[in-house]
Amino acid sequence: MEEIKLDEKQALACCGSTQFAKQMAMASPFPSLDHAISAATDIWFNKVDVNGWLEAFAAHPQIGESPSSHTTSAQWSKGEQATALATATDSGLQELSNWNAQYRQKFGHVFLICAAGRSAAEILNELKNRYLNRPILELEIAAQEQMKVTESRLRKLLSAKAKADSTGSQ
Amino acid sequence: MEEIKLDEKQALACCGSTQFAKQMAMASPFPSLDHAISAATDIWFNKVDVNGWLEAFAAHPQIGESPSSHTTSAQWSKGEQATALATATDSGLQELSNWNAQYRQKFGHVFLICAAGRSAAEILNELKNRYLNRPILELEIAAQEQMKVTESRLRKLLSAKAKADSTGSQ
Numbered sequence: 001m002e003e004i005k006l007d008e009k010q011a012l013a014c015c016g017s018t019q020f021a022k023q024m025a026m027a028s029p030f031p032s033l034d035h036a037i038s039a040a041t042d043i044w045f046n047k048v049d050v051n052g053w054l055e056a057f058a059a060h061p062q063i064g065e066s067p068s069s070h071t072t073s074a075q076w077s078k079g080e081q082a083t084a085l086a087t088a089t090d091s092g093l094q095e096l097s098n099w100n101a102q103y104r105q106k107f108g109h110v111f112l113i114c115a116a117g118r119s120a121a122e123i124l125n126e127l128k129n130r131y132l133n134r135p136i137l138e139l140e141i142a143a144q145e146q147m148k149v150t151e152s153r154l155r156k157l158l159s160a161k162a163k164a165d166s167t168g169s170q
Numbered sequence: 171m172e173e174i175k176l177d178e179k180q181a182l183a184c185c186g187s188t189q190f191a192k193q194m195a196m197a198s199p200f201p202s203l204d205h206a207i208s209a210a211t212d213i214w215f216n217k218v219d220v221n222g223w224l225e226a227f228a229a230h231p232q233i234g235e236s237p238s239s240h241t242t243s244a245q246w247s248k249g250e251q252a253t254a255l256a257t258a259t260d261s262g263l264q265e266l267s268n269w270n271a272q273y274r275q276k277f278g279h280v281f282l283i284c285a286a287g288r289s290a291a292e293i294l295n296e297l298k299n300r301y302l303n304r305p306i307l308e309l310e311i312a313a314q315e316q317m318k319v320t321e322s323r324l325r326k327l328l329s330a331k332a333k334a335d336s337t338g339s340q
Binding site: 045047050054136 | 215216217218219220221222223224276277278279304305306309310313
């Protein structure tokens with residue numbers, strides 16, 4: 001298998017922290033997808049500082065809101081929230097929006113959850129539970145959820161690239 | 171004993187987070203110094219968000235550097251660092267300054283330590299040890315050190331006030 005290359009812009013679409021993106025680009029190329037994910041995990045949890053975490057959180061649309069932009073990250077967000085949006089009623093979306101505002105008021109950043117495959121009701125339930133946490137704990141949980149999102153995006157991006165590369169070489 | 175009053179400006183001199191200062195002023199008056207410290211602890215760890223923590227850290231001068239301003243907070247900082255400054259050699263201060271810069275580069279905020287009674291060598295040693303931590307752990311340790319500083323300043327401020335009040339009422 002060929003080595004995997006990742007540039008800063010691609011890394012930024014997976015996780016919106018510039019510190020993360022720069023360090024991933026510097027660590028590239030990777031011998032395998034697993035190596036890329038392991039490097040991403042180390043950089044995210046051990047190297048990126050709290051300002052970088054907040055920057056990455058801020059790059060997400062509020063859950064239950066479809067992003068208006070056409071960037072790769074925005075398109076992925078749409079896909080990740082597809083189950084939630086398909087299962088939500090209008091009043092459910094309104095309740096989610098109200099709780100999101102309350103969450104942001106308490107914690108100073110968006111409610112972050114790896115939404116893939118989760119219904120709107122499940123997400124709302126998680127939000128209400130996590131709202132009770134103290135801010136430092138919630139910061140750490142949000143960072144763990146961000147890492148799940150990052151990993152899933154890296155898998156999507158890099159397996160698409162591997163496929164394109166192998167097609168190209170046939 | 172009379173109840174203890176604390177306004178926003180006084181609270182801000184104890185801990186430079188505006189969220190903290192507003193909530194302490196709202197919780198004032200307190201039936202005793204212990205009640206004031208217990209309210210401060212709850213507000214700081216459970217109510218103030220991570221942006222508020224960073225704001226409070228940013229209000230501190232770098233350790234080993236004498237603050238130039240004449241605010242209450244700056245004067246207290248000078249007092250808290252008196253042992254460190256008295257025990258430091260020129261080369262020790264230079265090493266502290268270099269490590270501080272390295273710390274700030276990694277964590278994105280100043281190195282925060284309750285300096286009262288600690289020598290420059292002890293502080294440098296702590297800095298080198300804590301530099302190895304991952305950012306989220308270091309954020310929590312810095313917040314605990316900030317709370318020690320806040321408690322010591324509240325004690326100073328409120329016992330001075332109690333003395334002034336009782337003198338005033340004689």
